[in-house]
Amino acid sequence: MEHVLAACRAAVARPGRVLALTGAGVSAESGIPTFRGKEGYWTIGAREYHPQELATHEAFAAMPWSVWGWYLYRRGVCRRAAPNAAHLALAQLARGLPERFALITQNVDGLHRRAGSPDAQTFAIHGDISLMRCANDCVLDRFPIPEAVPDLARGDEVSAATRALLECPRCGGLARPHVLWFDESYDEPRFHLDTVRRLAGEAALLLVAGTSAQTNLPWQVVTLAGRAGATIVDINVEDNPFGDIAAASGGCVRAPAATVMPTIVEAMLAR
Numbered sequence: 001m002e003h004v005l006a007a008c009r010a011a012v013a014r015p016g017r018v019l020a021l022t023g024a025g026v027s028a029e030s031g032i033p034t035f036r037g038k039e040g041y042w043t044i045g046a047r048e049y050h051p052q053e054l055a056t057h058e059a060f061a062a063m064p065w066s067v068w069g070w071y072l073y074r075r076g077v078c079r080r081a082a083p084n085a086a087h088l089a090l091a092q093l094a095r096g097l098p099e100r101f102a103l104i105t106q107n108v109d110g111l112h113r114r115a116g117s118p119d120a121q122t123f124a125i126h127g128d129i130s131l132m133r134c135a136n137d138c139v140l141d142r143f144p145i146p147e148a149v150p151d152l153a154r155g156d157e158v159s160a161a162t163r164a165l166l167e168c169p170r171c172g173g174l175a176r177p178h179v180l181w182f183d184e185s186y187d188e189p190r191f192h193l194d195t196v197r198r199l200a201g202e203a204a205l206l207l208v209a210g211t212s213a214q215t216n217l218p219w220q221v222v223t224l225a226g227r228a229g230a231t232i233v234d235i236n237v238e239d240n241p242f243g244d245i246a247a248a249s250g251g252c253v254r255a256p257a258a259t260v261m262p263t264i265v266e267a268m269l270a271r
């Protein structure tokens, strides 16, 4: 840990962006199951689905209300969860380095926002489970899922009354969750693709936390930051491919994010 703290301090002393890239592990201690953990499975009819099968445009096209049911269940899990010490520490870092810090998150749970991370410094590259948008892309705007839409329990059907609320406010057609699905691509207007790439190319320090390195844009962020000469640090309870890169850079911390992030942030801000 000491060598990681020293690497972070040295990187902050250089010019350049300070970035954090977070994944589901950062919310694990808030009680939100990680994507690839065992709790992620979902049953529809007689069949058990893995999130990677349900979080697809193909699944939504074939069974929109089953997919919506899964998301309204997950939305409830996220709403009942509270930000943990890692979210709070990253919000403190944003306030401490207002001109330099940006948070890139794969998490759709909204916990960074609820911990106080400013919208202007937070880039949700996989969407936000509290938002919906037109399923036919009549506009790219996102809309809050109406308050009257209830959170569902596991396996609940989406009622007719709820279905009527899940419509695009502009064209009246079907709305969909504002999340990036596995068979879809990143873009700038919805998922900050160009912004995040630019930020990575300006990085002096990249803190990677709680991600298993399975998705494309996080790989681009780590690669571009590395090319820019950034110090890369990996915080995770397990080894992962980003840890291999960090080991040759700023180092790895193998501990829960909520336990170590406050110490790392404190070291970075105590200059």
Ligand code: OAD
Pocket: 022, 023, 024, 025, 026, 028, 029, 034, 035, 036, 037, 055, 106, 107, 126, 179, 180, 181, 182, 209, 210, 211, 212, 213, 214, 215, 235, 236, 237, 238, 240, 255, 256, 257, 258
């Ligand atoms: P995963 O569920 O794939 O990985 C979670 C990571 O967090 C693993 O590497 C765990 O070892 C680590 N972890 C678990 N508990 C932790 C803790 N307390 N502290 C630190 N690390 C911990 O989640 P992601 O990498 O976020 O995308 O998944 C990436 C994306 O794939 C998700 O955003 C989602 C998904 O399927 C889309 O929906 C497009």
